[in-house]
Every structure is written in structure tokens, then in C-alpha cells.
Amino acid sequence: MSKMISIKNLNKIYKNGSVEVHALKDVNLEIEHGEFIAIMGQSGSGKSTLMNIIGCLDRPTSGEYLLDGIDISKQEQDDLSLIRNKKIGFVFQAFNLIPRTNILRNVELPMIYAKVKSSKRKQRSMELLEKVGLGDRVNHLPNELSGGQKQRVAIARALANTPPIILADEPTGNLDTQSSEDIMEIFKSLNNDGTSVILVTHEPEIARFADRVIVFRDGAIIEDSQKEGVLK
Amino acid sequence: MRSLLTMLGIIIGISSVIAIVSIGDSMKGVMDDIYKDIGKNRAYMYVYNIEEFRSTDFFFMDDLEVVKERFGDKITYLGPSESLRSDVSVKKNTVKLNMICVDSGFDKVQHVKMLYGRMINKSDVDRKSKVIVLEQKAALQLFNRENATGEVIRVKINNYMEDLLIVGVYKNEESPVLSLLQGQSPYEESYVPYTMAFPSNYGFYGLDIFIAENQPVSDVGNEIVSYIAKLKNRSNENYMFYTVEEDQETLNGIVGGMSIAVACIAAISLLVGGIGIMNIMLVSVTERTREIGIKKSLGARTKDVLFQFLIESATLSAIGGVVGTMSGIGLVMLGGSIISLPIVVNPISIIIAVAFSMIIGVFFGYYPAKKAAKADPINALRYE
Structure with a gap:
């Protein structure tokens, strides 16, 4: 079976006026289906840049990124939208729910872009919100929910089109310990069902949920360790 | 509140256009009624532009009979005015x-x-x-x-x-x-x-003539003028033929021209309204940059975002158009009832007004929508 993600000699250089920032330096990385990975590192280490590239939000300056065999650096913006829609579910630190729009509608959104029929959309959204324990709040607006609840809506939304990969960028960064635990449990169970989870964090207690930890510093991987007892 | 103010431009523009067009239409309707009362195929003929009158220049009862005889099939009534x-x-x-x-x-x-x-x-x-x-x-x-x-x-x-x-x-x-x-x-x-x-x-100095329905009024008039001029040994210029129809056309032309001129001025307020829509949409796009970023990360394509903002601005101005239409009609109805003028509201002008305001919305919404659609997802997501 081919690798889900295959990254070779990846470089990302930001130009900010005359200043060049070399955010990623010759990164090589392979990720298989069903892995649970934590990417760690200090801010500015390049972990978020890598996350954006893996999430097809950004394109590398040089190097190769294959997602399920598709060369991402050669895709147009609208094709990238389609790939994000089908293959990747995002969970952000700031939740990023659409304001003034009820949570059912928020969860439906990726399915609207995937042109899923209205009745089916609604049914699936209800199922997902029930799965994250918010089945009784479908008509609430995001600002009526707590942080933990918002993040659960975000997870439900990320799962809408059953993507093979969940990308979570500091998903517990704005949450208290208890909510963080709950969210991580959800990720764990998703991973057990076969979804790959890649999360970016700088908290070791969050990273311990993962089976594989990759540590970044100055745009390069300095550590890539597999948890003991996990079958590769 | 803000959208209401934005719509106000369109509302005022559309309502004034509707009001002016309706007033124009109503005036035409009223004048049509007036001329129907007078008689649409009616004409007056009179002695005109003679420096030294001869007693024979006027119309005598015998002349009336002769003209009636000669033009029997072309006129339905002939009498002194x-x-x-x-x-x-x-x-x-x-x-x-x-x-x-x-x-x-x-x-x-x-x-x-x-x-x-x-x-x-x-x-x-x-x-x-x-x-x-x-x-x-x-x-x-x-x-x-x-x-x-x-x-x-x-x-x-x-x-x-x-x-x-x-x-x-x-x-x-x-x-x-x-x-x-x-x-x-x-x-x-x-x-x-x-x-x-x-x-x-x-x-008699003047004649009151009704031309038969199927006859060209001015042609018959010219024939009668030349016939009478010949009879009186005068030239055609010495008799004047004046038709109600011509009169009405002239007046309709004046009213129509005035309506168009005033409607053009009102259309300028529509333009101003359109610019208002563009302004608010630009603000809205900037304010919602992050939302655009989120939607793009969830798989929205360029055209999804473009349509979302276009529909928004079209809706905004179409609502303005509907409200403007209603207030415009209300305005002329009110004015009409005060001076007891029967008001004619052309349904076509309503359809045109609403469609036109939607077009304004799409036209002035396009640039902001395009700007939103082209936003780079990464920068949009980071936008605070």
C-alpha cells in the first residue's frame, strides 16, 4: 500500500519585503494511513508551516509533496479546495466556526461545497453532532457555546465528508484541562476507527496521546520517535 | 441597521423612478380621458391669417351643406363652432x-x-x-x-x-x-x-368637425381646407385646421419628455445607491476575511465565495428595490388621492425596477465579491 503522505526535500521560503525567512529546510517525511501523529516544536520552528502545506492551504517553494499519490505543488487553487474538501478535516485553535450561523449549518458547510443533497446533509450533521455530544443544541449559535463545545462542533464539521486525515492545529490551546482531555479522547477514538490524526502542539501532555511524535526546530525535524508497543 | 442605510439609496432611487414613471403614465391616462371627452377624431377649422376680410370668407349654412355633401363618407358631423x-x-x-x-x-x-x-x-x-x-x-x-x-x-x-x-x-x-x-x-x-x-x-367663423373613425384625420382636414379655400377663392393658408389628435400628441410628447428628464435625475440616485452597496460590500468583505478563509479551508472554491457575495449584494439591492417600489407607489397613491387624480401603475415598470436594482447589486457587488473570492486562504485565516 502506498504512503498517504510523502514529502521529499520540502522547502518553504517566505519573503517579507527584503527579508527572507526559511521556514522549512529540506524536510523529508512519510505518513501512513491510520497514524496518530503529534508535531511539536516552539513557535517559529516551522511546524505550522508544515501543517499548512500538508493541509493544502499553502504550497511549498520547492520539493515534492504527494498526498495519496497526487502532486500537490502542481494543483490549481480550486483543485486544492476540492482536495481539502474531500481529504482533510481541519480543527483550529481558534475554533473558526462561522459566526451568526447555527451549528447545524456550520457542520453542513463542507457538504454544501461537496454538493451533498440537502436532506442527506442534515441527517449526517445531526449524526455527527450527536456523536460529539451536542445533539440537543443543533440550533444554537457558536457564541452560545463554551470553548470545549465549540471545538466539538469544529470536529464534527471536520468529519462531515469523512476525510481520511484530520489536521488539528493546537486544538486544545484555548481550552481548560478537562475540555482538553475530552477533545483528545474524541481524537483517540476517531483514530481507533481508522482516521489519521495529525496534530500540532507544544504541550507534552497532549502529545502523549499520539503514537508518533515529530519535533521541529528551526525548520527541520530533529526527532521522529515511535511510541513503544505500536505496530507500524 | 447598516444594511438598511445601504438600501436607503436604492429605496429612494427606485421609489422616485417608480413615482415619476407612474405620474407620467397617470398624466397620459388622464389626458387620454380628457381627449376622449372632447372627441379624439374631432377637429376645428377656422378662418385664419386674412388681412382684409371679405364677407364671403366665413362659413355659411349653404357652405356647410356643400361640404357635408362632398365629404359625406369621410366626416360624421359638421356644425358651426x-x-x-x-x-x-x-x-x-x-x-x-x-x-x-x-x-x-x-x-x-x-x-x-x-x-x-x-x-x-x-x-x-x-x-x-x-x-x-x-x-x-x-x-x-x-x-x-x-x-x-x-x-x-x-x-x-x-x-x-x-x-x-x-x-x-x-x-x-x-x-x-x-x-x-x-x-x-x-x-x-x-x-x-x-x-x-x-x-x-x-x-360662422369656425367649424366643429368629426372625422370618420377609419379616416386619417389630418389628410381629410387638408382635403377640406383645400376644398373650402377653392370655394372661397382663397389660398390654403387662409384656413386653419386643428385636430385634437395632434394636440394630444404634442402634449404627450411634452409630458413624456419631462418624465424621461426627471427619471434620468432619479436614476442618478440609483447610481449613488449602487456605489453605497459597493462600499458596504467592500467593508463586509474585509470584515469577513477570516470567514472567507474558514470557508476556503473547508473546500469552498473561488466561485462559491464569489456567488455568496454576489447573491448577498443582489439580495440587498433587490430588497431595496421592492421596498422602493412599494414606497414609490404609496407616494403617488397618496399624492393622487389628494388631487383626486386616478393613478396608473404599470406592472412592467415594477418588474423593471426590481430587476434593475438586482442588476445594480450584481454590478456593484462584483468587484468586492471578486476581491473576496481571490483571497488567499492562509492569509485570510490569519486575518484578525
């Missing part, structure tokens, strides 16, 4: 009476609603009968009842007192607007046979 005025008293009641001198058959070309008795007929004209047909208001004022047929009134005709038998009473049914325009006349109306009112050698 004359009326006489006299005070009439019955007991203590006095009425100022205007007597329109008509030939028989006047009621065939003009609608005369008889309440009692009959209209002036051929035998009245042939025998120069001393008869009169009164308008109901005159009858009411003189006899305190509408049915005054059989009564006799004494009127002054050409300095002689004549006793006229009332053979009929009719009701004047001209449009309220025409009466409004004519103002309060102290005279009440009536009809008398023209042969009775004037001596047989009298030369």
Missing part, C-alpha cells in the same frame, strides 16, 4: 346658461347621456324649432327637479327674447380632471339647434 350665453329666470331662480349650437346627430359622435326626453334632432334643425336640451344641473336650479321636459324658458338670442321648449335633460359626464382643469364655470350647459340660433345668412 358656436355657443350663445343668456341669463334664464324661472320664478325666483336664475341660471346663467351657455347654449351650444349644434346640428342634428351631435349625440351620434359625442356621448350625451339623456336622462329625460330627447336630444336635438333633424326635424328641429330643419324647422328651426324653438327647443332646448338642458343639463340636469340647470334643470335642477330652475325647476327644483331634474325632469323639466315640457317646460318653457325665456332666453335672449341675438338681442331678441325667445321662448324655448325644453325637450330633453341630459347629464354631463366629463372626467373630473377636465372639470378641474376648466375650473368652476358660472355657466350651465345646454344644446340648441344652430339653425334656430342664427339667421340663415349668418357667416
Whole structure:
């Protein structure tokens, strides 16, 4: 079976006026289906840049990124939208729910872009919100929910089109310990069902949920360790 | 609140356009009614531009007969354009009476609603009968009842007192607007046979002519002018032919032109409204940059975002258009009821107004929507 993600000699250089920032330096990385990975590192280490590239939000300056065999650096913006829609579910630190729009509608959104029929959309959204324990709040607006609840809506939304990969960028960064635990449990169970989870964090207690930890510093991987007892 | 202010521009623009177009349409409708009252295929002919009059230049009763004979198939009525005025008293009641001198058959070309008795007929004209047909208001004022047929009134005709038998009473049914325009006349109306009112050698200055329905009014007019000029040994320029139709066309043209000019000014406020929409959409796009970023991360394509903002601005201005249409109609209805003018609202103008405001929304919304759609997801997501 081919690798889900295959990254070779990846470089990302930001130009900010005359200043060049070399955010990623010759990164090589392979990720298989069903892995649970934590990417760690200090801010500015390049972990978020890598996350954006893996999430097809950004394109590398040089190097190769294959997602399920598709060369991402050669895709147009609208094709990238389609790939994000089908293959990747995002969970952000700031939740990023659409304001003034009820949570059912928020969860439906990726399915609207995937042109899923209205009745089916609604049914699936209800199922997902029930799965994250918010089945009784479908008509609430995001600002009526707590942080933990918002993040659960975000997870439900990320799962809408059953993507093979969940990308979570500091998903517990704005949450208290208890909510963080709950969210991580959800990720764990998703991973057990076969979804790959890649999360970016700088908290070791969050990273311990993962089976594989990759540590970044100055745009390069300095550590890539597999948890003991996990079958590769 | 903000969208309401934005829509206000469109609302004012559309309502003024609708109001102006409706006023224009209503005026045309009113004038149509007025000219229908006067008679659309009616024409006047008169002696014109003669420096030294000869007694033969005027129209004599014999001339009338000759013209009637010659143009029998092209005209439906021909009579002198004359009326006489006299005070009439019955007991203590006095009425100022205007007597329109008509030939028989006047009621065939003009609608005369008889309440009692009959209209002036051929035998009245042939025998120069001393008869009169009164308008109901005159009858009411003189006899305190509408049915005054059989009564006799004494009127002054050409300095002689004549006793006229009332053979009929009719009701004047001209449009309220025409009466409004004519103002309060102290005279009440009536009809008398023209042969009775004037001596047989009298030369009339003007003629009242009704052209047959299927005939070209001005062509027939020109023919009659040349015929009479030849008869009188004068040139065509010495007789003037004036048709109601031409008159109406001129007036309609003036009103139409004015409506268009004012509508153009109103359209400028639509333009201003459109710019307002563009402004608010640009603000909205900037404010919602992050939302755009989120949607893009969830798989929204360029055209999804483009359509979302286009639909938004089109909706905004279409609502403005609908509200503007309603307030515009309300405005003219209100104004119309105050001056008791019948208001005509053309449904096509409503459809055009709403469609046009949507087009404005799409046109002025396109640039902001394009800007939103092109946003880079990464930068949009980071936007605070």
C-alpha cells in the first residue's frame, strides 16, 4: 500500500519585503494511513508551516509533496479546495466556526461545497453532532457555546465528508484541562476507527496521546520517535 | 441597521423612478380621458391669417351643406363652432346658461347621456324649432327637479327674447380632471339647434368637425381646407385646421419628455445607491476575511465565495428595490388621492425596477465579491 503522505526535500521560503525567512529546510517525511501523529516544536520552528502545506492551504517553494499519490505543488487553487474538501478535516485553535450561523449549518458547510443533497446533509450533521455530544443544541449559535463545545462542533464539521486525515492545529490551546482531555479522547477514538490524526502542539501532555511524535526546530525535524508497543 | 442605510439609496432611487414613471403614465391616462371627452377624431377649422376680410370668407349654412355633401363618407358631423350665453329666470331662480349650437346627430359622435326626453334632432334643425336640451344641473336650479321636459324658458338670442321648449335633460359626464382643469364655470350647459340660433345668412367663423373613425384625420382636414379655400377663392393658408389628435400628441410628447428628464435625475440616485452597496460590500468583505478563509479551508472554491457575495449584494439591492417600489407607489397613491387624480401603475415598470436594482447589486457587488473570492486562504485565516 502506498504512503498517504510523502514529502521529499520540502522547502518553504517566505519573503517579507527584503527579508527572507526559511521556514522549512529540506524536510523529508512519510505518513501512513491510520497514524496518530503529534508535531511539536516552539513557535517559529516551522511546524505550522508544515501543517499548512500538508493541509493544502499553502504550497511549498520547492520539493515534492504527494498526498495519496497526487502532486500537490502542481494543483490549481480550486483543485486544492476540492482536495481539502474531500481529504482533510481541519480543527483550529481558534475554533473558526462561522459566526451568526447555527451549528447545524456550520457542520453542513463542507457538504454544501461537496454538493451533498440537502436532506442527506442534515441527517449526517445531526449524526455527527450527536456523536460529539451536542445533539440537543443543533440550533444554537457558536457564541452560545463554551470553548470545549465549540471545538466539538469544529470536529464534527471536520468529519462531515469523512476525510481520511484530520489536521488539528493546537486544538486544545484555548481550552481548560478537562475540555482538553475530552477533545483528545474524541481524537483517540476517531483514530481507533481508522482516521489519521495529525496534530500540532507544544504541550507534552497532549502529545502523549499520539503514537508518533515529530519535533521541529528551526525548520527541520530533529526527532521522529515511535511510541513503544505500536505496530507500524 | 447598516444594511438598511445601504438600501436607503436604492429605496429612494427606485421609489422616485417608480413615482415619476407612474405620474407620467397617470398624466397620459388622464389626458387620454380628457381627449376622449372632447372627441379624439374631432377637429376645428377656422378662418385664419386674412388681412382684409371679405364677407364671403366665413362659413355659411349653404357652405356647410356643400361640404357635408362632398365629404359625406369621410366626416360624421359638421356644425358651426358656436355657443350663445343668456341669463334664464324661472320664478325666483336664475341660471346663467351657455347654449351650444349644434346640428342634428351631435349625440351620434359625442356621448350625451339623456336622462329625460330627447336630444336635438333633424326635424328641429330643419324647422328651426324653438327647443332646448338642458343639463340636469340647470334643470335642477330652475325647476327644483331634474325632469323639466315640457317646460318653457325665456332666453335672449341675438338681442331678441325667445321662448324655448325644453325637450330633453341630459347629464354631463366629463372626467373630473377636465372639470378641474376648466375650473368652476358660472355657466350651465345646454344644446340648441344652430339653425334656430342664427339667421340663415349668418357667416360662422369656425367649424366643429368629426372625422370618420377609419379616416386619417389630418389628410381629410387638408382635403377640406383645400376644398373650402377653392370655394372661397382663397389660398390654403387662409384656413386653419386643428385636430385634437395632434394636440394630444404634442402634449404627450411634452409630458413624456419631462418624465424621461426627471427619471434620468432619479436614476442618478440609483447610481449613488449602487456605489453605497459597493462600499458596504467592500467593508463586509474585509470584515469577513477570516470567514472567507474558514470557508476556503473547508473546500469552498473561488466561485462559491464569489456567488455568496454576489447573491448577498443582489439580495440587498433587490430588497431595496421592492421596498422602493412599494414606497414609490404609496407616494403617488397618496399624492393622487389628494388631487383626486386616478393613478396608473404599470406592472412592467415594477418588474423593471426590481430587476434593475438586482442588476445594480450584481454590478456593484462584483468587484468586492471578486476581491473576496481571490483571497488567499492562509492569509485570510490569519486575518484578525
